[in-house]
Structure formats: C-alpha cells, structure tokens
Amino acid sequence: MSRYIVESPDGPERGIRVTCEEHGESEEFPAGHAKAAFYCEFCGYEVEVALRDAHDWKDTGEMC
C-alpha cells in the first residue's frame, strides 16, 4: 500500500495537502472543511482526513 503524506502548508489559509507518495498525486484542501477526502485513482484508495483546527478546538471545547 502506498504512503500518504498529510501536510499543513504554512500560509494564511491553514489548509492541508494530502499527497500519495508513490504516484505523486496531491490535492489541497482549504481550511474550514471538517473532512477532506483524497482519492488517488492509481491506488484506488480514498483517504479521509479529519481537519481540526487546534485554535478553534480550544475555543469551542470538546467536539466530536
């Protein structure tokens, strides 16, 4: 199975980027989405990443 890299690029938008290391497929997701579904067509896998902003999390308390 391929490896997937989840990065949080520095920048004002605080989005994330998910990359399939083996195939070089990557997709960026802006902040504000609760979940990011990244699909690599070469792998045939879909990877779902939950986005949680640490600052928001502290402000709002516990969230499922």
Ligand SMILES: [Zn+2]
């Ligand atoms: Zn792949």
